[in-house]
Amino acid sequence: MTGGLKYIELPDFKLKSGKVQDISVSYQIFGRALHTAPIILVNHALTGNSSVIDWWSDLIGEEKVIDTTQFTVVAFDIPGNGFDGSIDHLIFNYQDWTLFDVGSAFAKALQVLHISFIDLGLGGSIGGALLWEMLAQQPELFGTIVPIAADWKATDWVVACCHIQESILATSSKPVEVARQHAMTFYRSPQGLRYKFKRSKENTAFKVQEWLDFHGVELKKRFSLPAYRLLNQLLCSANAAIHSNESIFKAIAASQTAIEIVAIDTDGFFVADEDRRTYVLLKEERDINYHEISSIHGHDAFLIEHDQLKEVLCKVIKNRLSKTSKSICNNISSLQNA
Incomplete structure (x- = not known):
């Protein structure tokens, strides 16, 4: 298992607001060496971080659904999230920032790593909203995205x-x-x-x-x-269609990326009804599927209902990626039929 925090410095980074500042993007890579296997990008939730094999350990690791013996897992820290404990890397002018800027920063970091294509993008909550933002900015970046308990915009x-x-x-x-x-x-x-x-x-x-x-x-x-x-501030600024007259259909029209929406029936934050509306809006023209986790736990179910999420991700990996662990998928099926 690899890992370990690394940094990409982005001097004179220009924000959508017009402000310019130096920022640092920290990241970790787990599993296979970069450019030797399919790449899976994992965007963390609001209080999460790039150490995805720790806080999502039921899903990511050796012999897990996101199998680090088969895939390269890349995870960035949202700039300013404080994971590394460095005061110098905190962002104090938070009101100048939007989720668009994080997507732009990740795009530049990916360029530094010479990553031009990501086989699968995963993200929960704000991490899922960030996937929509990245898709709108880089239509050809992803093969598939899986926004979980998320939405392409911040609702009222x-x-x-x-x-x-x-x-x-x-x-x-x-x-x-x-x-x-x-x-x-x-x-x-x-x-x-x-x-x-x-x-x-x-x-x-x-x-x-x-x-x-x-x-x-x-x-x-x-x-x-x-x-x-x-x-x-980033959470309330989420709007992947801000440059497309509030139309997510127009915002991602240039992309061929497959979309696998995962909602939670009791989510009282990014409510499932919004995801259903997005699915209905896009299903006639897009390669898109909708999945709904049943839980009493609300929004945080994406961190609790691991068995249901494993089932969804296993199907996504099996259907979307050429390399997958069939034994894991079979084990999940066996458990369900037992």
């Missing part, structure tokens, strides 16, 4: 949630902790919390309150305020 609901997050980050005495507590309420679902806690208490406090406090403290340990504000 997403913008509203991000607006409250920004207010908390700007005014709270514990900004990251309280913002994380608020975020957990729309990353999960009422059904999931009922199943998990059943109104149980620890002494006089509800366990759900302690759970929220725990998640707030844990995120504060590994995520800085500038990084959180930037990622929140």
